[in-house]
Every structure is written in structure tokens, then in C-alpha cells.
Amino acid sequence: xxxxxxxxxxxxxxxxxxxxxxxxxxxxxxxxxxxxxxxxxxxxxxxxxxxxxxxxxxxxxxxxxxxxxxxxxxxxxxxxxxxxxxxxxxxxxxxxxxxxxxxxxxxxxxxxxxxxxxxxxxxxxxxxxxxxxxxxxxxxxxxxxxxxxxxxxxxxxxxxxxxxxxxxxxxxxxxxxxxxxxxxxxxxxxxxxxxxxxxxxxxxxxxxxxxxxxxxxxxxxxxxxxxxxxxxxxxxxxxxxxxxxxxxxxxxxxxxxxxxxxxxxxxxxxxxxxxxxxxxxxxxxxxxxxxxxxxxxxxxxxxxxxxxxxxxxxxxxxxxxxx
Amino acid sequence: xxxxxxxxxxxxxxxxxxxxxxxxxxxxxxxxxxxxxxxxxxxxxxxxxxxxxxxxxxxxxxxxxxxxxxxxxxxxxxxxxxxxxxxxxxxxxxxxxxxxxxxxxxxxxxxxxxxxxxxxxxxxxxxxxxxxxxxxxxxxxxxxxxxxxxxxxxxxxxxxxxxxxxxxxxxxxxxxxxxxxxxxxxxxxxxxxxxxxxxxxxxxxxxxxxxxxxxxxxxxxxxxxxxxxxxxxxxxxxxxxxxxxxxxxxxxxxxxxxxxxxxxxxxxxxxxxxxxxxxxxxxxxxxxxxxxxxxxxxxxxxxxxxxxxxxxxxxxxxxxxxxxxxxxxxxxxxxxxxxxxxxxxxxxxxxxxxxxxxxxxxxxxxxxxxxxxxxxxxxxxxxxxxxxxxxxxxxxxxxxxxxxxxxxxxxxxxxxxxxxxxxxxxxxxxxxxxxxxxxxxxxxxxxxx
Numbered sequence: 001x002x003x004x005x006x007x008x009x010x011x012x013x014x015x016x017x018x019x020x021x022x023x024x025x026x027x028x029x030x031x032x033x034x035x036x037x038x039x040x041x042x043x044x045x046x047x048x049x050x051x052x053x054x055x056x057x058x059x060x061x062x063x064x065x066x067x068x069x070x071x072x073x074x075x076x077x078x079x080x081x082x083x084x085x086x087x088x089x090x091x092x093x094x095x096x097x098x099x100x101x102x103x104x105x106x107x108x109x110x111x112x113x114x115x116x117x118x119x120x121x122x123x124x125x126x127x128x129x130x131x132x133x134x135x136x137x138x139x140x141x142x143x144x145x146x147x148x149x150x151x152x153x154x155x156x157x158x159x160x161x162x163x164x165x166x167x168x169x170x171x172x173x174x175x176x177x178x179x180x181x182x183x184x185x186x187x188x189x190x191x192x193x194x195x196x197x198x199x200x201x202x203x204x205x206x207x208x209x210x211x212x213x214x215x216x217x218x219x220x221x222x223x224x225x226x227x228x229x230x231x232x233x234x235x236x237x238x239x240x241x242x243x244x245x246x247x248x249x250x251x252x253x254x255x256x257x258x259x260x261x262x263x264x265x266x267x268x269x270x271x272x273x274x275x276x277x278x279x280x281x282x283x284x285x286x287x288x289x290x291x292x293x294x295x296x297x298x299x300x301x302x303x304x305x306x307x308x309x310x311x312x313x314x315x316x317x318x319x320x321x322x323x
Numbered sequence: 324x325x326x327x328x329x330x331x332x333x334x335x336x337x338x339x340x341x342x343x344x345x346x347x348x349x350x351x352x353x354x355x356x357x358x359x360x361x362x363x364x365x366x367x368x369x370x371x372x373x374x375x376x377x378x379x380x381x382x383x384x385x386x387x388x389x390x391x392x393x394x395x396x397x398x399x400x401x402x403x404x405x406x407x408x409x410x411x412x413x414x415x416x417x418x419x420x421x422x423x424x425x426x427x428x429x430x431x432x433x434x435x436x437x438x439x440x441x442x443x444x445x446x447x448x449x450x451x452x453x454x455x456x457x458x459x460x461x462x463x464x465x466x467x468x469x470x471x472x473x474x475x476x477x478x479x480x481x482x483x484x485x486x487x488x489x490x491x492x493x494x495x496x497x498x499x500x501x502x503x504x505x506x507x508x509x510x511x512x513x514x515x516x517x518x519x520x521x522x523x524x525x526x527x528x529x530x531x532x533x534x535x536x537x538x539x540x541x542x543x544x545x546x547x548x549x550x551x552x553x554x555x556x557x558x559x560x561x562x563x564x565x566x567x568x569x570x571x572x573x574x575x576x577x578x579x580x581x582x583x584x585x586x587x588x589x590x591x592x593x594x595x596x597x598x599x600x601x602x603x604x605x606x607x608x609x610x611x612x613x614x615x616x617x618x619x620x621x622x623x624x625x626x627x628x629x630x631x632x633x634x635x636x637x638x639x640x641x642x643x644x645x646x647x648x649x650x651x652x653x654x655x656x657x658x659x660x661x662x663x664x665x666x667x668x669x670x671x672x673x674x675x676x677x678x679x680x681x682x683x684x685x686x687x688x689x690x691x692x693x694x695x696x697x698x699x700x701x702x703x704x705x706x707x708x709x710x711x712x713x714x715x716x717x718x719x720x721x722x723x724x725x726x727x728x729x730x731x732x733x734x735x736x737x738x739x740x741x742x743x744x745x746x747x748x749x750x751x752x753x754x755x756x757x758x759x760x761x762x763x764x765x766x767x768x769x770x771x772x
């Protein structure tokens with residue numbers, strides 16, 4: 001009996017968002033990265049288009065991450081002292097983007113000045129040819145000061161700046177508008193709050209093509225199912241024509257999985273947790289895999305082995321490089 | 324797929340005889356559709372209508388059970404493509420495969436290690452469901468010996484894998500009557516497999532790489548009297564299996580296509596590059612539509628995240644796992660012990676309680692009713708604010724247990740400090756760590772009564 005594979009007739013698609021600008025486009029990048037454009041659910045190539053593969057960004061800090069898991073410190077070694085070398089190694093491991101988090105500018109950390117932070121961004125831009133995502137230290141006043149300085153110093157580069165939240169987005173959006181950058185709109189695992197923030201940001205004049213959605217990522221075992229379902233709901237709404245949801249997803253899978261005890265602690269944990277290194281990498285890779293199934297477009301990861309593995313998983317899911 | 328009241332009406336005698344207790348056949352049909360009446364109330368319904376209505380009432384994906392209590396695994400009977408539409412009901416059974424060509428000592432070690440494995444998460448004990456035993460030798464006697472050996476080690480369910488019905492028959496003689504799944508009927512052997520499954524009253528897996536052929540096979544096997552079927556669409560790669568499993572789930576739910584309305588079995592190890600890659604493909608199958616997952620490798624470090632993912636995906640989105648609000652004792656706290664407050668999301672509770680216990684500092688843990696939300700989510704939703712915190716302290720009379728008047732807030736809600744101080748006059752409000760993992764250090768080095 002002939003069986004016809006059921007296909008969905010989606011009416012719409014995700015917007016294409018391009019990070020980075022080449023010299024001809026007003027930046028200095030050797031290559032740009034475009035995400036989005038999906039007209040089907042993840043990897044269902046037989047029913048619609050997925051013109052751009054999901055990409056991986058390596059998370060790099062502007063300070064030595066002394067509170068990170070020992071496994072990460074071991075993996076990056078000396079490079080973790082130098083954001084330029086760290087970014088370059090991340091790219092050498094297969095990362096398509098660099099996600100630079102300016103934690104050193106946090107008043108409770110090193111309290112670096114906005115000018116210093118902007119200088120770090122410029123150094124990393126010089127060291128790699130891939131586009132950059134730049135995240136502030138995560139404290140509203142510091143975020144605003146630092147990201148404005150960064151936006152000015154890198155005018156035209158089409159960085160993705162974040163995180164914009166409903167209580168703190170105006171300054172960052174204004175800086176992105178003035179200097180041809182993108183922003184990441186972060187909302188707490190909720191379809192309506194995500195849409196509302198996108199309205200507020202686009203009302204300031206920033207085109208939707210310059211916004212990424214951070215749905216707030218929960219790690220495996222720590223709220224992953226909430227992120228997973230809110231992403232599926234947003235993506236189905238996007239494919240069904242809801243314009244304010246038609247933006248690519250930005251997911252901090254590395255940050256979330258590596259701050260959990262499973263990935264941070266090797267001693268004094270139940271024997272049933274198994275080998276520390278094997279478990280921690282599996283935690284990050286499986287968190288990323290589940291997010292890919294829900295529609296992740298940009299996955300920010302931390303461990304070099306996870307980066308290599310997730311790139312390979314994406315290749316196979318895209319059907320581009322079969323084993 | 325359920326029939327509407329009008330569709331049911333067409334199948335009734337339309338005589339309005341009232342013997343069913345309803346004034347008209349239409350009224351009776353409406354009650355049937357609403358599941359408020361039984362078809363047996365109609366004395367005149369035709370056999371044809373009875374069958375049509377029974378078929379319509381059957382779930383689009385058949386519920387298949389393997390094994391016996393207390394280790395029974397039930398899979399299938401799913402009703403949605405996306406968990407947010409309702410929930411996923413029957414989490415996939417996860418099995419470890421051994422082969423009758425392996426040394427008995429190797430098999431014993433593997434089975435003991437995998438099936439005694441248990442990991443605790445949010446108060447639940449998670450583990451593997453059973454063993455798949457493959458007749459890789461092709462020898463029915465060797466197969467039976469291995470099955471007998473493994474049955475002596477565990478009462479958990481088996482998936483018996485052989486190409487030859489005679490080998491399965493030999494294995495069934497020593498399997499112990501624990502309702503194993505027989506794997507697998509193919510175009511080449513389906514008659515023998517169907518006959519054996521029917522005679523033994525056991526569920527049967529059916530394998531073919533082509534969905535049309537697979538549908539033909541299930542229809543033939545069903546006609547031969549076996550209804551508890553499991554599908555193996557034959558795909559093994561991470562992309563191919565996503566496509567096949569999605570197609571099967573959609574055919575069952577959206578097209579109500581009965582010939583493929585059965586749970587699915589997968590073998591992620593056969594398409595994997597190494598053990599972690601096997602776990603990754605298994606993770607995809609947990610998210611996207613497998614009913615039974617057979618692993619070729621067992622490693623606690625890989626099984627723990629996989630079981631955690633299964634728990635996450637199969638949690639009912641409408642009912643987050645919660646604990647009861649109240650004042651909990653961790654260790655044997657006294658009047659000088661610290662008092663902490665957090666929310667009643669069960670993951671929050673178990674994570675915090677675990678760290679407090681691990682610190683060795685006996686403590687009072689006050690749990691507020693945040694409707695099952697974690698600290699940050701509850702705070703954002705207004706379910707964990709200063710008023711709620713003060714109310715919880717009073718409701719469970721925390722003051723009667725302690726001689727000091729100090730309350731430790733989760734670090735993530737440090738912004739509530741001033742408001743809580745206003746609400747709880749006479750109390751000193753402290754800010755604890757943001758992450759539970761930092762609690763032991765806080766209790767040991769920062770906390771002073």
C-alpha cells in the first residue's frame with residue numbers, strides 16, 4: 001500500500017539575519033554568517049527549506065574564568081588568559097562565531113572601564129575573521145556603558161549585542177541603530193514576553209532582520225523542557241505567519257550546562273553520575289542536541305570537544321557531510 | 324481518530340426507539356461522542372457499525388506493553404506531535420543489547436552493571452528498563468542459553484532479537500514468561516513470526532526500510548491475528564531516523580493511518596560514530612518519537628544525561644513537578660540553625676536540599692508556594708515576592724523553631740532584600756548564594772547565628 005509522507009503546508013518563514021560585515025559592507029570581517037530563513041521545522045528538508053545551517057559560537061571571556069569548571073580551564077589552558085588566542089582556538093575547533101562576554105567590566109569583578117572593554121573587542125576582531133557576538137557583564141548600568149562604548153568603537157561591524165531585556169533595552173538598541181549592529185532580545189521563557197520585547201525594540205526603528213531571540217536557555221535537567229517547548233511554540237507561530245516570532249534563536253547552551261553541578265564538580269558526587277569529563281561534555285552536547293531539535297540557530301558552547309561534536313552533528317542533520 | 328457526533332449518528336439505526344434511554348438516535352450519538360454513553364446501550368446497532376465505532380475509539384498509536392509487573396514497560400498511545408499541545412504520556416523504554424556471541428562472563432558483567440544502575444533526580448530513581456538479547460550466532464541453542472543466563476540475572480523485560488522464528492521459539496521456552504517483545508518480522512519471515520507471536524500471545528516488532536512495505540507487513544500480520552506491534556523503519560542515521568520517526572508520528576496522528584499506528588523501536592548505536600554519539604542519537608529519539616530505544620553501550624556518564632532528558636521531555640508541561648510548601652528539616656536543626664527560604668519547584672527543592680545536606684550544617688529549609696516555579700521564574704511572575712516570603716515565614720511559624728531572627732534569601736532575589744525587611748519587622752534578612760552549589764561554602768564559612 002503506497003504511503004504518502006505527510007507534509008505541513010507552512011505559510012511563512014523565519015527571517016534571515018546576517019552577522020558581521022566585510023570591508024565592502026563597512027566592516028572588517030573575512031566572512032559573514034547568516035542564520036534563519038527556515039520554512040520548515042528543524043531538519044525536515046523534505047518539506048521546506050533550511051537555507052542556513054545552525055551555527056556554533058565559542059564563548060570567550062575578557063578575563064580568566066577562574067570560577068569555571070576545572071575541565072574547561074584544562075581544555076583551554078593558556079588561551080583562557082588571552083581572549084584573542086582563545087577566540088582563535090575556538091574558531092580552529094570549528095566555531096562559526098565568537099561570543100565574547102565582557103565579564104571583566106562587571107563592578108563586582110575586575111570593574112574594567114568601558115574603554116578597556118571596547119579595546120578587548122577590537123583586539124578579538126583583529127585576531128579572528130569570523131563575526132562577533134558581544135555580551136555585556138550582565139548588570140544593567142554596566143551593560144549599557146560597556147555596550148555603547150563597544151558599539152561606537154566597532155561601528156559598521158554588525159556585531160550582535162546583548163542582552164536586551166524588557167527593563168533594559170533602549171540604550172543598547174540605540175547604540176546598535178547608530179552603529180549598524182544587531183541586538184539579542186532576551187525574555188524569560190515566554191512566547192508573549194518574547195513578542196512584546198521584539199515590538200518594543202522594533203518600535204525604536206531597528207528592523208526585525210537585526211534582532212535575535214534569546215528564549216532563555218535551561219540546561220538539561222535544569223529547565224531544558226521549558227526552553228524546548230517555548231522554542232517549538234515560537235517556531236510554529238513563525239512558520240504560521242506571526243511576524244514578531246520570525247527571528248532566529250540564540251541559545252547559551254554552554255553557559256547553562258557548565259554552571260550545573262554535573263559539569264562543575266568531579267569529587268563527592270554519586271557514583272551513578274559516572275566519569276566527570278565524559279558526563280560534562282555529554283551534558284553540553286545533549287543540551288545542544290535537544291535545542292537543535294527545537295529550532296536553535298546559534299548555539300554558544302564552551303568546551304572545544306563539544307564544539308567539534310556539535311558542528312559534526314549539525315553537518316549530518318543538514319545532510320551536507322555524510323559519514 | 325474520534326468520530327464526531329454526526330458521524331456516529333450515521334452508523335446508528337436512526338429509528339429513535341428510545342430504548343437506549345435517550346429521546347433520539349441523534350441525542351444518543353452526541354452522548355457517545357462525548358463519551359457519556361456506551362454503544363452497548365443500543366440493542367439494534369449493526370455489527371458493521373459496532374466495528375467501525377470500536378475502531379474509531381481505538382487510540383491512533385496502539386498501546387503496547389512489554390514485561391510484567393513491577394517492571395512492565397508501556398509505550399505508544401501518544402496523542403500529540405509537540406509536548407506543549409498536551410503532554411507525552413509513555414516515556415520510551417531504554418534497553419541494553421547483548422549478543423549470544425559474547426562471553427557469558429562479559430554478558431553477566433554488562434547486564435548486572437546496566438540493570439542495577441539507578442540514579443536519583445528530583446526524588447525519582449531513574450534507570451534502564453530491560454535487556455535486548457540478539458541471536459547473533461544464528462544458533463537457536465546458543466540463543467536459548469544466553470536468554471536463560473540473562474533471565475537468571477534479572478526479572479526485567481527482554482527484547483528477543485532473531486531472524487529465525489525457531490530461535491525465538493527456543494528462547495521462549497526458557498525466557499520465564501515475562502512477556503518479551505519478539506524482534507523482528509520482515510518480508511522474509513513474517514508468516515513464521517506472526518504464527519509464533521499469535522501462539523505465544525506476545526508483541527512483535529516489524530522491520531522494513533520502506534514505509535509502504537512496512538504498512539503492508541503490519542496489515543498482513545494483523546490479519547494473521549497479532550495486534551500488539553512495534554515498528555522498526557530501518558533507518559539508523561541521525562537525519563534519516565528523524566525523518567522516518569516524524570513521518571510515522573504524523574501518519575498516525577494527523578492521517579489516522581492505522582497500519583503504521585504503533586510505537587517505534589530504534590537502535591541509535593547502529594548509526595553512531597562512538598558511544599557519546601549513540602547517546603546523542605538516542606537523545607534525538609527521546610525528543611522525536613521513539614517508544615523503545617536499544618543501546619549498544621552502557622556508561623553511567625552517558626546514561627545519566629539521557630535518562631534526565633527523558634524525564635524532562637516527558638514531564639507534563641501543565642503540571643511542573645512540585646513539592647508541598649512547608650518548613651523542612653535538613654539534618655537535625657536546632658534553634659541556632661540557619662533558616663533558608665526557596666520555592667517549591669521540585670528541582671529547586673531537591674537541589675537546595677541536597678547541597679544543604681552535603682554541607683553537614685543542619686538547617687531549616689522553608690518552601691514557599693511558587694506554583695511549582697523556580698526562583699527566577701517565580702520572581703519574574705510575581706509568585707515569589709516580599710509579600711509571599713513574609714507570608715510563608717508566618718504561615719509555617721518559622722519563628723517558633725529558631726532563637727535567632729535571621730532569614731537567608733536565594734541570591735537571585737537579592738533585590739527583594741529591602742522589601743522583605745519592611746514586611747518582616749525585627750528580622751535580619753541575609754542574601755545567600757545564587758547557585759545551590761555554593762551553599763555549603765556559605766553555610767560553613769559565611770553563616771553565623
